[in-house]
Amino acid sequence: MSHAPIPNGADPLDLLGTDTLLTDEERLLRDTVRKFVADKVLPDVGEWFDAGTFPKEMAKEFGALGVLGMHLEGYGCAGTSATAYGLACTELEFGDSGARSFVSVQGSLAMFPIWAFGSEEQKQEWLPGMAAGDLIGCFGLTEPDSGSDPSSMRTTARQDASGDWILNGAKMWITNGSIADVAVVWARTDPDGPDRGAVRGFVVPTNSSGFSAPAIHRKVSLRASVTSELVLEDVRLPASAVLPGVSGMRGPLSCLNEARFGISFGSVGAARACYEAALAYAGERVQFDKPIAGFQLTQRKLVDMMVKVQRGTLLALHLGRAKDEGTLTTPMISFGKMDNVRMALEVAREARSVLGANGITTEYPVIRHMNNLESVYTYEGTNEIHTLILGQAITGLQAFS
């Protein structure tokens, strides 16, 4: 029986040829970020991870490239498509989830609410500097006792007779917190006040009296990223500090949808980095007188990884196109975030096993990605919460509580 030969030139990194689904412009943008990551992130990211730091100076580099708030229009932002933003996330997270997290938080969580819900004065004051990377933003929603159930938040915003707002409370697991110039903080208003206890968003300069942001140490995941607590002790803000355009949980949740969309793409980058490392290693590592890539068990692992990365790429691209067409729904975003991060974590673990003992050092990218992805699995809506969002979408029954 004859078989068709394996075609020459099949790309082991893109067997399905998903590259052809991109426009020239998207490809140029993707290649630009890929080169930026190769030049500015990959050479040092292992050391950043080891040292537990993310250099603040990278903000300006990201800004010059135009990646910060890139899919927003005006105010110094590039105004690209959502798909292009996603592709940038993939390339950044190919470098490290910390680099992608920085960009996600700046663009989707800090700039987006100001852009979507802010006053013209707030936009003019903050967005151009944030797009340039001169100003760093963070996003305060999660609290020590309020994670998957953010509406149970205890942080309060009380308006006094002068119209000033006074914020009290604590936020936890805040990316960029200690290096931020501005925090978008969500707080519950007075039940007896004009907002009837609704959650409102506040633009809080981090040099405000009563605001502090101690860094969280002893992380074994997302080490090349700054994670902090935000402490608000009688932080007094002018009446103009509230985001006028939104009231209630819709505000923070719409930001999360933006960031989760980016993670659907970003996680593919981490997975691809692990697969590429495993493929290269398996081709060079000789045991029993042949490269381990020639053993059936290893080939099975490599093929599984390749298929997962390609499938994740297609899923992310589909979501990107849907977002650009205005047809993206919350369950679709949950699908992408839930399945692609889970996929990436599986690929990272499989890749680690291919690299054997070498897989456990930061000489190779694999365990760094694997540890990072443990955070990505949980943040921006846990895997479990996204499962329940999808469960509700297909059964009509809510199983959150």
Place this chain on the structure above:
Amino acid sequence: MNVVVCVKQIPDPADPGALDPNTKTLKRDGKLILDESDSYGVEMALQLVDAAGGGEVTLVSMAPNGETAGLRTALAMGAAKAVLVSDDALQGSDALGTSKVLAKAIERAGQADLILTATESSDGYTGTVPEQIAELLSLPSVTFAKSITVDGSSVKVQRQTESGYDDVECPLPAVVSVTAGVVEPRYPSFKGIMAAKSKPVDQVGLGDLGVDAGSVGWAGAGQEIVEIATAEARAASTVVEDDGEAFQKIVDMLAELKIV
């Protein structure tokens, strides 16, 4: 100050290139990208226009099938516009044919104070086009620039040599070839990428330039590619066993290669 930069769009060196056995030339039917060696000239031009406080950078390119992907990269870096020559009759053009076309395209691009090129392309490597363009345009030619300063109506060039550099000066306009690696090409910014799609690319054929089709392409080529053959596999490297004197053997070998 207006600077014209000649840029070539070439098959992506990351993909294994293939020769067409019929034409005995490199296949160029796939996606083409900006030749990296041209990105230095583009960067240099953008810096010179910046330093002059006004003017613009215009790209000139010759490519099959109206290919603009590589031009968009340079436009995204900051070039203002481009002239692209694309004509079926150009297939098979040798270096001189290419120069004839580029010289005409440079004239079409408008009054240029300075014309920059790479020293050679990364796919053809003839390294003769810059000088031929200068001759055809009756302009001074300076090659292998590592640094360029424009001073009024003249250009000062540090011209790279094997041992260092020569200071050279000539009147403008002039054709200067830029050595690869002498400046760090900027990343195309996202705003630049978004803007690039609306920047004008003046796509022309030979007729538009007044170039006789018989003087270029296969018809006008003064050279013929007689045969193409697979390069010999690289010979195995020399292994020096260390018997206590290995360092001397290595030093001798390096001396023989004139590396030390």
